[in-house]
Amino acid sequence: MTRKKRRLLLVGIGLGVLALAVGLVLTALNDSIVFFNSPTDVVAQKVKPGARIRLGGLVRPGSIERGENLAVRFDVTDGNETVKVAYTGILPDLFREGQGVVCEGVIGAAGEFTADSVLAKHDENYMPKEVADALKRQGHWKDDYGKDSSP
Amino acid sequence: MIAELGHYALVLALALALVQATVPIWGARTRDLVLMRVADITAPAQFVFVAAAFAALTWAFVVSDFSVAAVVENSHSAKPLIFKISGVWGNHEGSMLLWVLILALFGALVALFGRALPPALKADTLAVQSWIAAAFYAFILVTSNPFARLPVPPAEGRDLNPLLQDLGLAIHPPLLYLGYVGFSIAFSFAMAALIEGRIDAAWARWVRPWTLLAWMFLTLGIAMGSYWAYYELGWGGWWFWDPVENASLMPWLAGTALLHSAVVMEKRNALKVWTVLLAILTFSLSLIGTFLVRSGVLTSVHAFATDPTRGVFILAILVFFIGGALALYAWRAPMLKQGGLFAPVSREGALVFNNLFLTTACATVFVGTLYPLALEALTGDKISVGAPFFNLTFGPLMLPLLLAMPFGPMLAWKRGDLLGVAQRLMVAAAIGLVGLAAAFAIDDHGPVLAPFGVGIALFVMIGAVLDLVERIGLGRVPFATALARARGLPRSMWGTAIAHFGVGVVLLGVVAETQWSKEQIVSLKPGETVSIRRYDFTFRGVAPRQGPNYTALVGQFDVSRKQEPLGRLEPAKRNFLARDMTTTEAALMTRGFSQLYLSLGDTHPDGSVAVRLYHKPLVLLIWLGAVVMVIGGAFSLSDRRLRVGAPKPARRGVAVQPAE
Numbered sequence: 001m002t003r004k005k006r007r008l009l010l011v012g013i014g015l016g017v018l019a020l021a022v023g024l025v026l027t028a029l030n031d032s033i034v035f036f037n038s039p040t041d042v043v044a045q046k047v048k049p050g051a052r053i054r055l056g057g058l059v060r061p062g063s064i065e066r067g068e069n070l071a072v073r074f075d076v077t078d079g080n081e082t083v084k085v086a087y088t089g090i091l092p093d094l095f096r097e098g099q100g101v102v103c104e105g106v107i108g109a110a111g112e113f114t115a116d117s118v119l120a121k122h123d124e125n126y127m128p129k130e131v132a133d134a135l136k137r138q139g140h141w142k143d144d145y146g147k148d149s150s151p
Numbered sequence: 152m153i154a155e156l157g158h159y160a161l162v163l164a165l166a167l168a169l170v171q172a173t174v175p176i177w178g179a180r181t182r183d184l185v186l187m188r189v190a191d192i193t194a195p196a197q198f199v200f201v202a203a204a205f206a207a208l209t210w211a212f213v214v215s216d217f218s219v220a221a222v223v224e225n226s227h228s229a230k231p232l233i234f235k236i237s238g239v240w241g242n243h244e245g246s247m248l249l250w251v252l253i254l255a256l257f258g259a260l261v262a263l264f265g266r267a268l269p270p271a272l273k274a275d276t277l278a279v280q281s282w283i284a285a286a287f288y289a290f291i292l293v294t295s296n297p298f299a300r301l302p303v304p305p306a307e308g309r310d311l312n313p314l315l316q317d318l319g320l321a322i323h324p325p326l327l328y329l330g331y332v333g334f335s336i337a338f339s340f341a342m343a344a345l346i347e348g349r350i351d352a353a354w355a356r357w358v359r360p361w362t363l364l365a366w367m368f369l370t371l372g373i374a375m376g377s378y379w380a381y382y383e384l385g386w387g388g389w390w391f392w393d394p395v396e397n398a399s400l401m402p403w404l405a406g407t408a409l410l411h412s413a414v415v416m417e418k419r420n421a422l423k424v425w426t427v428l429l430a431i432l433t434f435s436l437s438l439i440g441t442f443l444v445r446s447g448v449l450t451s452v453h454a455f456a457t458d459p460t461r462g463v464f465i466l467a468i469l470v471f472f473i474g475g476a477l478a479l480y481a482w483r484a485p486m487l488k489q490g491g492l493f494a495p496v497s498r499e500g501a502l503v504f505n506n507l508f509l510t511t512a513c514a515t516v517f518v519g520t521l522y523p524l525a526l527e528a529l530t531g532d533k534i535s536v537g538a539p540f541f542n543l544t545f546g547p548l549m550l551p552l553l554l555a556m557p558f559g560p561m562l563a564w565k566r567g568d569l570l571g572v573a574q575r576l577m578v579a580a581a582i583g584l585v586g587l588a589a590a591f592a593i594d595d596h597g598p599v600l601a602p603f604g605v606g607i608a609l610f611v612m613i614g615a616v617l618d619l620v621e622r623i624g625l626g627r628v629p630f631a632t633a634l635a636r637a638r639g640l641p642r643s644m645w646g647t648a649i650a651h652f653g654v655g656v657v658l659l660g661v662v663a664e665t666q667w668s669k670e671q672i673v674s675l676k677p678g679e680t681v682s683i684r685r686y687d688f689t690f691r692g693v694a695p696r697q698g699p700n701y702t703a704l705v706g707q708f709d710v711s712r713k714q715e716p717l718g719r720l721e722p723a724k725r726n727f728l729a730r731d732m733t734t735t736e737a738a739l740m741t742r743g744f745s746q747l748y749l750s751l752g753d754t755h756p757d758g759s760v761a762v763r764l765y766h767k768p769l770v771l772l773i774w775l776g777a778v779v780m781v782i783g784g785a786f787s788l789s790d791r792r793l794r795v796g797a798p799k800p801a802r803r804g805v806a807v808q809p810a811e
Contacts, residue, residue, distance in 0.1 A: 009495060014507055021511045024544040025518055032539035035532065054535055070674055070752070070761050089672050090752030090761050093385075093724070093733040104535075 034104060043081040047107055054104045055083060055113055061097040076101060076113070087115040094120035154219050157207025158298040161248075164200040164255070165288040167193045171281035175274035176346070187274035194262035194277050197284065198255040205239075205252045208297050212239050218304035221245060221297045227310035227729050229700040237321030238311045243445060243461070244297035246324055250441070251287045253325075253332040257361070258284065261336060268357060275343030276336075283335055286468045294461045310700065310729030319379035323372060327399055330369020331437040334406055336361040338434030341427045342476060345483040352490075355417035355426065360788055362413060362430075366406045367784040373399050374777035385735030385750040387765045389664070389773060392541045397520040398440030404513035405433040408506045415502050419564060420490030422503070427487070429506070431480060435473040436513070442469050443520070497567040501559035508552040515544040553607055553658065557614020560647050561621070576610075579617050583610035597667060604662030612655030615648045646787025653779030660744075660772025669766045672752075676759040684766045686747060687711050688720070693754060701725045703736075706751050706760055710740060722751045722762070744771045 036054045037047055047053055055076055063075035070089055075082045085103050095101060095118065105115035171193040178186025211219045212235045215228040225242040226235055234241075240249040258280045265273050291297070314320070340358045344350040376399070381389040390396060409429040415422045446462030493499035519536045526532055557579055561572040587606030594601070620626070622644065623636040673681050675690040682688070691707040705723045709716060720738035727734070737750040745768045752761030 003492060006492070006495070010503065017507050017511050021515055021544070021548060024547055025515055028519075028540045028543035029522070029536075032543060033534045033536050035534050054533075066755075070672060090763055093735055 036102075038078045039076055039081040039083040040078055042083050042107060042111070042113070049107050049109045049111075052104070052106055054102050055085070055115075056100070056102045057083075059095070059097050059099055059101055064097060076103065083111070083113050085113045085115050085118075087118055089118075091118055092120040096120075153207050153210050154216065154298040154300065157204040157211075158296065160200045160203040160207065161288060161292060161298075164197050164204065164251075165285060165292065167197045167200065168281045168285040168288055171197065172278055172285050176278035179271040179274040179278075179346075182271070184270060187270045190274055190277035190281070191262045194255075194280070195259040197281075198252075198259035201248075201252045201255040204298075205248055208245060208248060209236060209239050211298075212236065215308065217306070217308055218300050219297075220299045220301050223301060223305055223308045225311045226308040227700055228307060230310065230316070231699055233318070233321060234311060234316045237315070240324050241311050241315040241320070244291070244295045246328075247287070247291050247295055247445065248297050249325060250328055250332060251284060251291065253328045254280070254284050254287065254335055257333055257336050261339075261361070265357070272340075272343050272347060272354075272357075275346050276339045279339040279342040279346075280335060283339070283472065286471070290461075290464050290468065294464050308729070310727060313701070313725065313727040313730065313732050313734045314383060316727075317379065317383055319375060319383065323375045323379055326368050326375055327372030330365050330367075330372050330406075331399070331402060331440060333361065333365025333368060334402060334430075334434040334437050336365070337406075337409060337430040338476070341430035342479065344427060344487075345479050348483055348486050350423050350427065350487050352417050352420045355413045358430065359410070359413045359417065362406060362409055362433075363784055363788050366403070366410055367781045367788070369399065369403050369406060370777055370781050370784070373403060374774045378774050381770075382737050382739060382748075383734070385737050385763070387668075387670070387737070387748050387750070387763070387767065389770070392519070392538045394520050395444050397516050398443045401513050401516055401520070402433055402436040402440060404509050404516070405429060405436050408509040408513070409433050411502045411505050411509075415499050416490075419493065419499055421493060421499060423487050423490060424484050425506070427484065428480060429510075431473075431476045432510075435469075435476065436517075438469050438472060442466060491565075493564070494566040496562065496569050498559065498562045498564045500567070501555065501562050504555055505552060505559065508548055512545055512548040512552075515548065516541065519544065550607075553611055553654070556611055556651055556654065557618070560615075560618045560644075560651070575621060576614055576617065579610050579613035582613045583607065585609075594667065601662055601666035604666065605659065608655045608659035608662060610655075611658060612652050615651040615655065618651075619645070619648045642790040643787045646783045646785075646790065648783070649786055650780045650783025653776045653781075653783055656772050656776030656779055658776075660769050660774075660776055663769035664767050664773060667768050668770075671764045672761065673764070674755070674759050674761050676757070681762075681764065683747075683764055685712055686717075686766065688749065688762075688764065690760070690762075692758070693760060696723070698725065700729065701727045704751075704754065706749075706762070708738070708749060708762075710747065720747070720749050722749045724751050724754075741771065744769045744775070746770050 034052055034054050035047075036056060039055065039057050041047060042053075042055065057076040057078040060075035060077045060082060063073075065073045067073070071086070072088070072091065073084060073086050076085050077083075085105075087103070087105075099120060102119045103113065103115035104117045104119075105113055107113050171190050175187050175190040178184070178189065208219075208221070210216075211222050212226050213232065215222065215226060215235070217223050217226075221242055221244045222238075225238045225245075230238070239245045258277060261268075261273070261280070262277060265276075268276075337358050340354065340361070344354055373396075376396070377389045380391065380396075381387065409426065412422050412426045412429055416426045442462070442465045446465050491499075519540050523534050523536055526534060557576055558569070558572050561575060562569070583606040586609040587602045590602035590605040619637075619640075622640055623633045625633045628636075669683050671681060671683050675681060677690055677692040680687050680689045687710070689709045689711075691709060693704050693706050696703045696705050703723045703725045705721050708720045708722070709718075710720055711717055718740065720740055722738040723736040725734045725736055726732070735750050737748055739749075740747040745766070748763075748765040748767055750763045752763060754760045
């Protein structure tokens, strides 16, 4: 095999693997990415029921209800609109009223959001970036949000 | 006073770096040995000054000097000493100081141990190393001075983020940085080769030990970080495909590819241009990782640092070094002469195959990590790319690599015999199939993929063992002869086999953990019992406990199996007073390579607690396998051929020269 042929073969195989990877990436991006939405988006029905999304906002104070078997309900608000969230399981350590959360799950037909994972902010200086942006967009951003809301 | 001395030492290190960045390279151009040797003095001196700066900051943390801003933000006088020390790098400023400390350390090591290097190559390498150092010293001094004082010192510090107050995270960053930053040497060598316009097999022999060393530390660092996330975050997950984790995985993948391509270059003088590119890319990915983690552009589990001005500075460094290196590469690489020919089916071919898949896998991780950032910048849409994406892309790309791995070391250089190797691997394939069948038999309604994963893992492990067995002729020649051959076998071959075996071990752990883990989330009242895979957990109640800088609520669970008591598990919730922050301390019980994992959720007024309970079969193999890989790396590193400056042995090997 000549040097040229060998190189051609190598480049061919390389391109083949690359094509495979691009194919995998594209299908995976189609199937497995999750969009981030605010409660306003959800109420305005920008999101189809049954679609998997991440919902971000603040936990509305006084809205946490605990049920049997680790079931919990709470409201997520961006100041304009509020979405009810149902979740079963253990909430993260930093889940508190008035704090930023990101819930991942599916919106039901009744407009209630069923979360299968709940992420809270990770320390008192940190608010999920999407939540902060969503609040800013809605004009409800206060500079002291996320700074230190515990008295 | 001590903080000011540290600051001054860092400024001096910058001054030295500027000298080292210019004088030796000028010397190399004018062939002036005196100028070239300036780097031999400035590189260790830089290390001494950065070490002094680092010691000064450590001192400020140890004595809780609350007039230093970094100490106030990240320390507390009641914190245990070990976490006062680890607090030095548990924050942005200190961790950047650690970064440059390690950069200076590697520069000094090359200066001291690189005696056998051609003077011009060494001078160029150390000069490039110093460009990087100068850029990062400037970054620290301009945007993130760790020694900044507060005009009015508070009486008490704000404490270190409680999640970071853990032994695992105390040693994780230094290991990770030793890996990340260690690749800077390969980068500097590549740049030096491009500047010189000359590269040969000897170059690969000089670069390989440094790459190997960095790779070993990075492997350990990633494994350590993964184990930390596993027990500290309380979810029982060991890899989240979080951008910060990906930031360390990308240089690892590229670095692994570099290790393999450097072998081809060293042995066969081929793949030169590619190896140089990989050396550049590996460190570029380390820089990108530093940028992702330190600029706060990501929303991530580990995003502890956020400040946009710093982001722009690091981005500028990134663009300068990656752009500059690639431009130099585009200009000079065509001048590098191509080397030895090889057939597609050969050891070289197998290593090319390895490189192809590793770099492609690295590219998919890169896309998955940066796509959300790019999309948000371009359209404003916010998305998250999580585990499903990576499982769909990374997994299928690893599969051919794993299947091909046992073949590689058995193929001959230049032209290999695929059929012959396949025959020699029959035993491994058979054992793999038996494992597959056994896994099916034990668990006939579990996930279908799991038994196949077990089969492949066994194939990889046995394949690695078979390679050694074949080479020393175990079973074919008298035992004493085999033993003598084993002793005479180059250490790098032991290294290859051990590291490949380790990959199989990791795979086995990953497959078992992901496919056969059993999880239960329940609410328990005192006296109640919950069972998981025949292990019974009886909840005895919760008790408060006082720690040095936290109060804890400790749950007490008695564990038994078939009525036989095994011990008590005490998972806890710790509340750190200085930050009013709670962390979950999972309790672990190790049974062989498997673990029982228990973490506490909320406690309710009626005395019941929510608990998360896992049985994780063979989970320890994930990290033990990584350790095995590192041991393989250590064997390879101890090969006399790679010992820097070691003269070539007059007589190679013993009576039998293995097929290299």
